[in-house]
Amino acid sequence: MAATAASYTPRPDEPLPHQLLSALAQHRMATTSQLHDLLRPNAARQTVSTPLNKLRQKGLVDYTVLPQSNRTRAWYLTGEGARLTRDFPALRGRPPYPINSATAASLKTPHTLTVVRAHLAFAADARRLGHEHGPWDWTPEVSHPLGEGERLVADAVMHYTVIDGQHRRKLRAFVEVDRTTMSSERLAVKLIDYARLFQYEAQPVGRRRPTSTGPAWLKWYPLFPRLLFVLTGASRPRLGNRISDLQAMVAQHPLVAALAREVQLGAAVLEDIEHLGPSGSVWAPLVGGELCPWTDL
Known part of the structure; x- marks a missing residue:
């Protein structure tokens, strides 16, 4: 089923996939470990990595591999992911910053x-x-x-x-x-x-x-x-x-x-x-x- 903005609009209980999309929209980019520490610091690492991979399968997020980092992934929103998060309550008024390729992501990675x-x-x-x-x-x-x-x-x-x-x-x-x-x-x-x-x-x-x-x-x-x-x-x-x-x-x-x-x-x-x-x-x-x-x- 195609993803829609409504299906990813955060509800009061704020499901983790919504939080992951919001966090990437807010921060532009983050590693798996950083998202874990930000959103679920007391949970197992797989709590974050599993929904991230599902969001990637839906075409909403992607990642670039950091050099010399034991294949650490830095995640970011795709254009479709940025479009979906535009109306999230926590992000209203924030312009979307989609990253169009892993190459573009790698240029922004160190400072971000x-x-x-x-x-x-x-x-x-x-x-x-x-x-x-x-x-x-x-x-x-x-x-x-x-x-x-x-x-x-x-x-x-x-x-x-x-x-x-x-x-x-x-x-x-x-x-x-x-x-x-x-x-x-x-x-x-x-x-x-x-x-x-x-x-x-x-x-x-x-x-x-x-x-x-x-x-x-x-x-x-x-x-x-x-x-x-x-x-x-x-x-x-x-x-x-x-x-x-x-x-x-x-x-x-x-x-x-x-x-x-x-x-x-x-x-x-x-x-x-x-x-x-x-x-x-x-x-x-x-x-x-x-x-x-x-x-x-």
């Missing part, structure tokens, strides 16, 4: 899977601490206007709720994942883009005179999200130098310094947040100071 690694570290920490942060609380590739046709695309926007007894503390963060594939200067320049977003005010169409409507980011966030840089892909000394360059940009650039007075900024090494958890004292405040949990920046 590293962003998923960062998400899994936060998700595992939240489960351990009893906080609220699930598969749909991490949205990759979120675009924001900067004016004059320019846009800032955050690697991810994270929503996270800290639970402390009866107290709930809602936090949001922009997450930038750096695999040391660009120069340290280009990485630090991202801070300028976020400072521009913090100050950018859109002008209503048709107004002849500038009229303040408040910062454009208020359209999406009640408070400007904190900014977290997650670094990997190089030696400890080199990663330390990149963090120092981020701190220097905060100290030296007036727009970024203004951002830092209002917004929490931090950087950490991916392997540290995987080993000790994001709630460990692994984050370097970009304004300087001792390492701390990301919630204490």
Whole structure:
């Protein structure tokens, strides 16, 4: 029987095949192990691999084999899978990103899977601490206007709720994942883009005179999200130098310094947040100071 959008629309009990399709639509790509850790961390691996293979037989997902990985599969939606997920409630408003071939998938794989690694570290920490942060609380590739046709695309926007007894503390963060594939200067320049977003005010169409409507980011966030840089892909000394360059940009650039007075900024090494958890004292405040949990920046 041909698959239809209705047959794959998630029901309140959210069957696992629907969750797998939603997770791939949300994250663009993930390995079998990553999908297991994200959706069924306490179940057997076959719990995830069996429905994935059935979805592939239906032409909704496909995979590329990672090089030098003991044939690890990185899964992604086909064009048909992307079309079916477009109306899923958790994904409304998110543009589909179908991948048309294993070759195209392989070009996106390293960065996309590293962003998923960062998400899994936060998700595992939240489960351990009893906080609220699930598969749909991490949205990759979120675009924001900067004016004059320019846009800032955050690697991810994270929503996270800290639970402390009866107290709930809602936090949001922009997450930038750096695999040391660009120069340290280009990485630090991202801070300028976020400072521009913090100050950018859109002008209503048709107004002849500038009229303040408040910062454009208020359209999406009640408070400007904190900014977290997650670094990997190089030696400890080199990663330390990149963090120092981020701190220097905060100290030296007036727009970024203004951002830092209002917004929490931090950087950490991916392997540290995987080993000790994001709630460990692994984050370097970009304004300087001792390492701390990301919630204490």
